[in-house]
Amino acid sequence: MRNVKVAGIGLLKVKEYWDRSIQDLFAETSLKAIKDAGVESIDKVYVSNMSAALMQDQLNTAALMSDAIGMPGISASRVEAGSASGGVAFHEAVQAVASGYSDTVLVTGVEKMSDILPDVVTTALAMAEEQEYTAYTGVTKTGIAAMIHRLYLDRYAEASEVCMMAVKSHEHAVGCKHAQYPFKMSIERAMSSPMEANPIHMMECAGIGDGAAAIVLVPADNAGVEVAGSAIATDYTSIAQRLDPMAMDAIRKAADRAYKMAGITAKKVDLAEVHDDFTINGVLGVEGLGLAKDGEGAKLVSTEEVDKAGKIPINTFGGLKARGNPLGATGIYQVAEVALQLRGDAGDHQVEGAKYGVAQNSGGMASICAVNVLRRAKK
């Protein structure tokens, strides 16, 4: 198996692009990544997208996007794994290069949520849950997270400690050019926002946005940023089926596999991007990655340890909450951000001396999770 290098990155600011199509966003960010990589040609394209079928009435996006970037004829696949589509697509792209099957691979995530009304977004998000016995109850994605959030509060933490996940993400987004909400939000503001699904406040939820992020992968050459480990794990789709509804086994299993492949433990991780579509999910991501013990994630994210000068910087560009959560693109943003850190291009967000960084991307209520570990190459 070959080592794989992150050769190029393209990021668009997450916002509402009323005047542009998913092809437009896909093409712009992909061409940026190809230019950044300085490669002559691409062998294979992976398109990560969750909901174009509902949001744009569009399927067959692998062909559509190959056309959009002026590469008809190229091999292309579309990857969908709910909001973990990006992390899973990245994993597939890594496998393509590692195996020797492809030499230069483009993996781009795109989602355009502003093309539909908010109640349709709620329905789209619930489509990542099992339909016949879960979505059937009228539960929403926020509702499922809220049930887990309540258990966490009963067992481990104060509501304000969990809420700090959102406050920290916003703090870290300040100055980030590709972030949707690059401004601070106080804990008082978050805790006094209306209940979205009790006990989750509105300001503890990632918003709705359009975005696209792209990465070019090539065989490693002992320079730049390499993929150290990449893994996916799944779980029972319904929290009702899990022995402990709060366990989030998919995150733990994916992290264990990715760390093992990288030859490290959680202690060696220098920074992390976690899937904080809701504050509770960010906290459980931190715990699932082994960066805090069970029940101590909320306390950790309440401290300066997760800031860029802290022991374990988390969501260094704002996470899903403040950078934005354009579903199928989110996982690519996360990996790209870790790569920016490790190659020293993180600007005001730079974490000094980082060698290993990890991105954790969940779909459904972590019924699937992709964990990707990057490292700075030795040279």
Add this chain to the structure above:
Amino acid sequence: MSVPRYWRNEIPRYRLVGEECTVCGNKYFPARHVCSCGSTDFKAYKLTETGEVVTWTVIKNSPIGFEKYTPYVVGLIELGDGIRIMSQIVDVDPTDVSAGLKVEACFRKIKEDGKTGILQYGYKFRPIVA
């Protein structure tokens, strides 16, 4: 919702019927294809219709089709036989729901598929009146 998609779930949804593994006795709702013990041999199992609320939330922004029921409570309920089930909890003020609340299954309308579509029915749970 197509008619077959609705019709094929009538027995589990109307009668709360799941499955029991004939090898290890594990019980499931809804039915599964493979037991955690590896067996694929199941028999029908009628769920206990009473249980306790484990956790819950209040849905204010609903998916399409549930708008007129908002705000409504959805909870995770542990039935007497240990099976956990997700369900709406009805006939209760949302502020009166708590962990450990004793509830029983009831047969209710779930939603309407527009003006001409199927009226969907199934289980919800409600507090047991002592």
